[in-house]
Amino acid sequence: MDFIAILSIFVLACFVGYYVVWSVTPALHTPLMAVTNAISSVIIVGALIAAAAAGEAVSKWLGLLAVVLASVNIFGGFAVTARMLAMYKKKERPVAAKK
Amino acid sequence: MEHTAPVNPWVALAYLIAGICFILALRGLSSPESSRRGNRFGMIGMGIAIITTLVTHVPLGGLSGAHGPAIALHGDFVDLVTAGEILVAIAIGATIGLTIARRIQMTAMPQLVAAFHSLVGLAAVLVAGAAFLNPGAFGIAEAGVIFVQSRIEMGLGVAIGAITFSGSIIAFAKLNGNMSGKPILLPGRHILNLGVLAAILALVAYFTQDQAPWIFWTITVLAFAIGFLLIIPIGGADMPVVVSMLNSYSGWAAAAMGFTLHNTAMIITGALVGSSGAILSYIMCRAMNRSFISVIAGGFGAEDAGGGGGGEKIDRPWKRGSAEDAAFLMKQAEQVIIVPGYGMAVAQAQHVLREMADKLKEEGVTVKYAIHPVAGRMPGHMNVLLAEANVPYDEVFELEDINSEFAQTDVAFVIGANDVTNPAAKTDKSSPIYGMPILDVANAKTVLFCKRSMGGVGYAGVDNEVFYQDNTMMLLSDAKKMVEEIVKALD
Numbered sequence: 001m002d003f004i005a006i007l008s009i010f011v012l013a014c015f016v017g018y019y020v021v022w023s024v025t026p027a028l029h030t031p032l033m034a035v036t037n038a039i040s041s042v043i044i045v046g047a048l049i050a051a052a053a054a055g056e057a058v059s060k061w062l063g064l065l066a067v068v069l070a071s072v073n074i075f076g077g078f079a080v081t082a083r084m085l086a087m088y089k090k091k092e093r094p095v096a097a098k099k
Numbered sequence: 100m101e102h103t104a105p106v107n108p109w110v111a112l113a114y115l116i117a118g119i120c121f122i123l124a125l126r127g128l129s130s131p132e133s134s135r136r137g138n139r140f141g142m143i144g145m146g147i148a149i150i151t152t153l154v155t156h157v158p159l160g161g162l163s164g165a166h167g168p169a170i171a172l173h174g175d176f177v178d179l180v181t182a183g184e185i186l187v188a189i190a191i192g193a194t195i196g197l198t199i200a201r202r203i204q205m206t207a208m209p210q211l212v213a214a215f216h217s218l219v220g221l222a223a224v225l226v227a228g229a230a231f232l233n234p235g236a237f238g239i240a241e242a243g244v245i246f247v248q249s250r251i252e253m254g255l256g257v258a259i260g261a262i263t264f265s266g267s268i269i270a271f272a273k274l275n276g277n278m279s280g281k282p283i284l285l286p287g288r289h290i291l292n293l294g295v296l297a298a299i300l301a302l303v304a305y306f307t308q309d310q311a312p313w314i315f316w317t318i319t320v321l322a323f324a325i326g327f328l329l330i331i332p333i334g335g336a337d338m339p340v341v342v343s344m345l346n347s348y349s350g351w352a353a354a355a356m357g358f359t360l361h362n363t364a365m366i367i368t369g370a371l372v373g374s375s376g377a378i379l380s381y382i383m384c385r386a387m388n389r390s391f392i393s394v395i396a397g398g399f400g401a402e403d404a405g406g407g408g409g410g411e412k413i414d415r416p417w418k419r420g421s422a423e424d425a426a427f428l429m430k431q432a433e434q435v436i437i438v439p440g441y442g443m444a445v446a447q448a449q450h451v452l453r454e455m456a457d458k459l460k461e462e463g464v465t466v467k468y469a470i471h472p473v474a475g476r477m478p479g480h481m482n483v484l485l486a487e488a489n490v491p492y493d494e495v496f497e498l499e500d501i502n503s504e505f506a507q508t509d510v511a512f513v514i515g516a517n518d519v520t521n522p523a524a525k526t527d528k529s530s531p532i533y534g535m536p537i538l539d540v541a542n543a544k545t546v547l548f549c550k551r552s553m554g555g556v557g558y559a560g561v562d563n564e565v566f567y568q569d570n571t572m573m574l575l576s577d578a579k580k581m582v583e584e585i586v587k588a589l590d
């Protein structure tokens with residue numbers, strides 16, 4: 001892919017991010033941070049490439065270490081988000097207490 | 100540019116789908132009902148990205164030739180040992196991550212998020228380092244010479260990653276109490292910071308001319324230093340902005356690496372996370388009426404700044420109430436609005452607070468919760484704590500949705516919040532919090548202010564007019580103990 005194609009994806013994704021994030025309800029801002037943290041660990045892709053590559057030992061070990069760190073984030077981030085989201089409940093009784 | 104390895108369209112498609120899953124993950128957070136499904140989308144996206152990378156880069160089985168080049172993009176054959184090593188690395192990370200996620204207290208979420216950001220930052224640094232040492236594996240070099248464009252991306256990526264790492268470590272230490280929340284102000288820090296930043300940019304520019312290792316590693320070290328320098332002068336009250344900002348940086352770091360690796364999943368994710376953190380920072384700054392620059396410049400809440408606004412330290416009359424008084428007043432009320440703040444989190448009072456609300460509801464009192472955007476140490480912190488205590492989310496309101504209701508409310512129950520209720524933000528131009536939107540608790544018929552002592556003022560170091568109002572009753576005690584006593588008195 002050439003640079004312009006990649007840049008286009010990036011810029012459009014920034015716009016998507018802008019609109020999607022504004023639509024997130026403020027009550028869920030903490031889970032939002034936890035889940036964005038989990039997904040930004042997609043950097044594990046780069047770590048896996050380095051860890052799988054032959055040739056350069058140091059590079060490989062840096063990659064493996066990065067795989068560990070990113071995995072902590074991925075599993076920890078999604079799990080803690082799931083734990084938080086499970087706590088958000090509506091009123092049990094459907095009594096409309098509006099006045 | 101013809102320098103990239105021929106990309107298998109299916110692989111590119113898989114990464115694109117992963118990116119779309121991440122968009123849906125954030126989209127799901129628009130309401131609590133859809134949020135759980137959103138989180139599952141996130142996991143699916145991550146699964147797709149990881150499996151795609153493993154399949155294309157680690158041919159399982161290691162049988163040379165058989166399904167080799169068709170699957171292996173770069174033709175490097177890796178044996179079972181490598182596959183095993185990677186799986187072990189993932190397993191180690193997964194165990195640590197899941198254990199932390201299960202054990203962490205909800206009050207400690209800000210620290211946890213800061214710690215997680217630091218890991219993303221460090222991972223970005225390591226990946227950039229690995230790419231620099233073995234550029235061939237990433238398809239960004241020809242005969243050991245890294246493409247100029249890739250050098251810029253790599254240099255910026257490693258710098259942003261390193262800033263995220265060291266900045267998050269400091270934010271973690273401050274939030275976790277390993278370090279004082281008071282700003283640390285070095286002399287000439289603005290000049291120093293700008294100098295270091297300029298040096299980093301100059302080195303990135305020079306890096307395009309000369310691929311020497313010392314340049315790469317100097318950029319890394321300087322970026323570690325600037326992350327540290329940028330966060331130490333920022334005080335505890337500004338932590339919500341800092342945490343959001345570092346969230347944003349971790350996204351930009353992922354995006355920069357995505358540019359280096361020409362990976363759509365990473366670019367889309369980086370852009371999403373980057374804008375998410377930026378928007379949260381903006382929301383937090385707006386909620387404090389501070390400009391982003393002034394937060395970054397730091398120093399807010401430093402001791403010398405404290406005495407300034409409206410704080411003549413004379414003894415003024417105030418009324419002290421007991422738990423029984425509070426219980427009586429709230430029982431008689433038609434509507435009670437609870438205003439929680441960081442003090443509630445520190446005292447872990449959310450569960451007993453919910454009990455109190457339940458008791459009041461049995462008495463026919465309408466109970467609502469009012470949340471200021473910067474209550475707590477990260478965006479949405481109070482909402483999570485209340486959710487943890489089983490408070491239904493439809494009883495919890497944001498500032499602009501509930502502020503007009505205080506005037507028709509019998510009792511405003513402020514627990515562990517201070518600055519966000521301070522009318523000085525509206526009236527006193529010299530106050531450091533002037534202009535900050537506040538919850539108008541003073542308009543309620545009665546204000547019950549639960550606070551540890553009269554001495555301590557909020558993070559901004561400003562005295563609160565509400566304490567001395569005729570309709571205010573101070574409940575001086577540990578938040579949890581006080582609410583427990585009120586619950587007893589309600590029986």
